[in-house]
Amino acid sequence: MPVIDKRVGNILIWLLLLTAPFWLVGLGGYVELGTRVVIYALAAMALNFLLGYTGVLSFGHAAYFGLGGYGTAMTIKFLYPSTPLALLVGVAVATVAAGLIGLLIVRLRGVYFAMVTIAFGQVFYFIAFKWSSVTGGDDGLSAWQRQPIDLGVATLDILGNNKALYYFVLAVFAVCVGAMAFLLRSPFGRTLMAIRENERRARFLGIPIDRHIWFSWVISCFFVSVAGGLYALLSDFIDPRAIRWDQSGNFVIMAVLGGMRSYWGPLIGAAIFLVLQDYISSHTENWMSFVGLFFVLIVLFFPRGVLGLIKRKNVS
Template sequence: MNHPITKSFSLIVVWAILLTLPLWIGGIGGYTDLASRVLIIGLAAMATNLLVGHSGVMAFGHAAYFGLGAYGTGLVIKYLIPSTPVGFIIGILVGTLGGAIIGYLLAKLRGIYFALATIAFGQVFYFIAFRWNSVTGGDNGLTFQRLPIDLGITQIDLSSSLTFYYTALAVFAVCAALMAILLRSPFGHTLLAMRENERRARFLGIPVNRHLWIAYTASCVFVSTAGGLYGLLNNFVSPHNLHWTQSGDFVLMAVIGGMRSFWGPLLGAAIFVIAQDYLSSITDSWMFFIGLIFVLVVLFIPRGIVGLLQGKTS
């Protein structure tokens, strides 16, 4: 399955599905905003997997930067500058700055200490959003309105669900391309070396802590981008978007789809989001079924759905 022709065919299939998704999702009981949610949450899962799957460290705090991207976007649009592009860019910068600072503090930690510290720092941002009622809206969340993008001679009307989907797809395409370039670069190969054997990587002279910090920050750039898009999709942000359970969902999606695969987290996100949307409409116990899917994947196909498709079951 690693043959160049097979890879090219897989790439064509992925983009064909993404480009046509709004056109046929209604035929299987979905809707355009659900397609947008799959795309955006998929980007967040891929960003998380950039650190977890490709660098080999467990991080359960990425919802903090997802939420910072969303809150940064919403607060700028609502209170400062009524411009979707300006709010979106500032949201990404806020999430990235938060990730760079926290990543620098975490770079020397490993194992369970790293995982617990990511949760702890993430919960700090959650409680700030939860308690700062006058700015964030507290538990009631922050409501705002995405605005058209003015290009001078024309406008992109983001109030249309279809227009928003393809705008989000364009952003997703840029992020996916940048992630692919990063992983194929010498820096990306050093991350894989660190994942496989950190002691050997240190012996080879790789500055492991610095590389981990850079990888953490890069991951936060993409997850903040997803957060900004998610806020714009819903015209709403709540503290739940920063909660550690949301971070756990991103990791769960990566595991279901395949942590060692570039597109695996996107597939895992599609399964999670669509299952959540359908099951939550028929039962309050929908998380039981999501958990069951996760357990079955871990027990029988630890390489994830993509690993199964590639014939790798262990």
């Protein structure tokens, strides 16, 4: 069979995303599930920018996902009730924190880098857990809600309209994945891939390795913080579980499940993970065991993920 043209695949993916609120309901799903898939897909694609294209594994991305969410929620609750402003503040706080921490860990490699990202992530987790007077502690930060968005000529009411919220999230997702695609096609993106393939050779070519890894880390955390802000808006709620290390593990699972060296792989992985979670958890409390078994089978027999399997079938 001939290889499916990438443009055709891109068009198909965007058509499915644009029409998801309609066919999801027809298949027995619900619009909020589609919104969650888009949000987690953005988080997994952000992680994949660092993991799949730079070759650096982080288990601490949930920290910046959670910071984006807490920053968004606290801006609306304590500062000013504006959804765009809240997102901007949440993303800014998380990105600055990522930049500062990146300066401390950028020289580390392999398991040492991954372990230190977990350690810093747990610091943020315990701050959110213990500082109950501000963050709400284990009960989470509630008693706030997302606000309608004034577009000048019209107002997008995302308060109780699940479809309007979905398309707002999808618009933010489109801007973010478009920016990531532009960066990956640029000389900067090609340099990241060179570092992934052979760091020593890239260093011999005169590439400032640590600087590029720091930029990749900050960019990745920037996009994952956008996903965190959207996650908080989805439920009008955020709690420390959004920052916990196992949330970072979920992002890694999604990226690997779909195919971490393919652009749309994390989107497919997020969709599979969340749909399985939603379906199996409605039948048993041990849903993670089934998802974990599925993940192990994918890693053992299809190491390039689901999208890699599809590409291989198209080539054969």
